[in-house]
Amino acid sequence: MSSPSKRILFISNGHGEDNHSSYVIETLLQLYPNLEVAAMPIVGEGNAYRRLNVPIIGPTQNMPSGGFSYINRLRLLTDLKAGLVGLTWQQLQAVWQYAPSCDLIMATGDTVSQGFAYSTGYRYVSFISCLSALYEGTLNVGPFIGTFLRSPRCLGVFTRDPYTAKDLKKQGISKAQFGGIPSLDKLQPTGKDLALKSDVPMIALLPGSRLPEAVRNFKLQLNLILEIVKIMPPENIQFRAALVPKVMQELATIANSEGWQYKDNQLSKKTEQGTVEVFCYSDAFNDILHNCTLMLGMAGLAVDQGIALGKPVIQVPGEGPQFTYEFAEAQNRLIGSCAQTIGQGPATPETLTEAAKCVAKTVTNESYLQECEEKGKARFGPPGASERIARFLLSHLGVNQDREQGTASI
Secondary structure, three states: OOOOOOEEEEEEOOHHHHHHHHHHHHHHHHHOOOOEEEEEEOOEOOHHHHHOOOOEOOOOEOOOOOOOOOOOHHHHHHHHHOOHHHHHHHHHHHHHHHHHHOOEEEEEOOHHHHHHHHHOOOOEEEEOOOOOOOOOOOOOOOHHHHHHHHOOOEEEEEEOOHHHHHHHHHOOOOOEEEOOOHHHHHOOOOOOOOOOOOOOOEEEEEOOOOOOHHHHHHHHHHHHHHHHHHHOOHHHOEEEEEOOHHHHOOHHHHHHHHOOEEEOOEEEEEEOOEEEEEEEEOOOHHHHHHHOOEEEEOOOHHHHHHHHOOOOEEEOOOOOOOOOHHHHHHHHHHHHHHEEEOOOOOOOHHHHHHHHHHHHHHHOOHHHHHHHHHHHHHHHOOOOHHHHHHHHHHHOOOOEEEOOOOEEEO
């Protein structure tokens, strides 16, 4: 006889937050297949949920800021003109209408998603995945999110790193506990052949995932590569790009506009120092991260994942809307000494020259690379976030969990 179903609503406000929740959902369904899940992505279209065929209960829309209006408040005006207030009100109404049919709610993100969950009047679990005490040394729990996290209806508060969990407990939020980064659980190498030369440093290019910004970022990284090979000859360095499919589709156009040659997902350019090549993949993110010496990062979560594997990052600010100097500087504070940010505004030729020198210096600094391997892994804690959070949710659904068999039942 099958077990009675349970229902959870996932609320998230950000693309990274959608991804975190989707990994938790995958683990939940493996542990308890009868579970019913639904989602309300507050920012963007909720593609991470759609890939899993998770029902979305309210309207979604991509805003001009891409969800990054907090970095530049002027972008908030463009979102308001695009209908942000009306959209948010409709989403909130959808949550209020759906919540009574749920056994539990999980909110992933900052004040907005936590506020949505709190406003339902029902039990919820908080995963403050985008907040960290590492930015400032302590997490400023303001009156709003403090109320949401301290509510007796909030059953647990998961953090992305161990330091933040300890900090919140010191602030009297005893229900805080380390969760981690769920996507780390899926970050195993697949054995993809990257055509790597042995004993030659490999640089991972991570230009981000949202167009058109990711294309601009990638072009900037190609220009940076040309500066790098002026210092390190092409035979002493190699480059692999982890791109989303939409950027892969633009490779021929990108190559044409930047003066590179394109063939079979490979870019090449003849320079005075020799021919430099960039191998591009949309299906080798895990393998590129595991095999790289360092990252050229213009992304958020992807860089966090690399740092957690012990890989350092060199960041060059772009035009945004996401990867601006403000974002990179905040990332620097989160990651610590494993990150080096070059420039204090959109990259100039001088910025790229300085960044190239930094790359050449870093890939040969064995003590620094070893330090990043140790610090990076410690900073984000061990993997296993998806299962830690999933089992906590099941425990509050009254589900008996069999750890030996990896199954769950009422």
